[in-house]
Amino acid sequence: MSTRTAVVVGNPKPASRTLSAALHLHRELVGREPDLVVDVATLGAGLVDWTDAAIDGLVSEVGRADLVVFACPTYKATYTGLLKLFLDRFAAGQLSGVAVPLMLGGGPAHALAPEHGLVPLLSHLGGVVPGSALYVLDKEHDDPAAYADWLARSRPVVEKLLRPS
Numbered sequence: 001m002s003t004r005t006a007v008v009v010g011n012p013k014p015a016s017r018t019l020s021a022a023l024h025l026h027r028e029l030v031g032r033e034p035d036l037v038v039d040v041a042t043l044g045a046g047l048v049d050w051t052d053a054a055i056d057g058l059v060s061e062v063g064r065a066d067l068v069v070f071a072c073p074t075y076k077a078t079y080t081g082l083l084k085l086f087l088d089r090f091a092a093g094q095l096s097g098v099a100v101p102l103m104l105g106g107g108p109a110h111a112l113a114p115e116h117g118l119v120p121l122l123s124h125l126g127g128v129v130p131g132s133a134l135y136v137l138d139k140e141h142d143d144p145a146a147y148a149d150w151l152a153r154s155r156p157v158v159e160k161l162l163r164p165s
Contacts, residue, residue, distance in 0.1 A: 003162055006036040006065040010072035010083025014041040018104050021141045022071035025102055025134065028151050029067065029158050036061055040086045047085050059089045063126075066097040066162055070122060073138070074105035078117040090125045098161050099127025100154075102134045104141055111135045130157040 007026050011018040019039055026034050038058055046052035062068055072083045101118035105111070114133030122129055131154045140146035 003030065003066045004036075004064065005030055005032075005034045006038065006062050006068045007034045008038045008040065008062060008068060008070050008083075008086065010040045010070075010080045010086060012041050012080065012082050014039050016041075016073075017138065017141045018071050018073055018102075021104055021136060022069045022102055024142075024144075025071075025100065025147060025151075026067075026069045028147060029069075029100070029155060030162075034069075036065065038062060038086070040082050043086075047082075050089075055086075055089060059086075059094070063090060063094040064096055067100065067158065068095070068097065068127070069100045069102055070118060071102040071104070074103050074110045074113045074135075077110050077113050079103065079113070079121075087121060087125065092124055093126040095122065095125045095127035097127065098158055099123075099125075099129055100134070100158070101129060102136065104136050104138050106138055108137070128161060130154050130161060 007022045009019045046055045072080045099122040101114045103114040119129050119133050134150045136146045
């Protein structure tokens with residue numbers, strides 16, 4: 001059985017550092033590129049059109065993925081409104097796999113933002129969050145050392161969750 005994976009990025013800037021960080025984390029977790037990348041900033045007006053079939057299709061694909069890295073910058077100590085717009089399209093329980101929350105921020109003062117905001121939301125949507133969320137400083141987004149401790153703790157959990165039963 002093949003593992004389907006995705007990356008969802010809620011940074012208002014397309015092709016952002018957040019996207020780079022999410023792709024790095026994904027590669028470290030599963031050793032390959034994701035099957036699906038949703039850079040929410042590129043979705044346009046369809047994001048606020050609840051009848052948009054293309055957005056509904058993306059939501060369905062993400063919902064069925066075995067692993068999804070959800071990433072965004074920290075705005076006002078929480079996830080972005082753009083990511084919220086995308087996640088508002090999901091029904092409770094619609095995520096069926098492992099959900100990895102990643103947030104980037106300017107300083108350590110908001111390091112708990114992903115735990116307080118993204119973890120409960122992703123859990124409500126059905127995602128299984130492997131341990132704690134990951135918070136990375138913007139200035140360290142491209143430094144593998146910024147991910148190392150979290151990966152050492154969480155990679156074995158993710159691998160176990162993704163193992164066929």
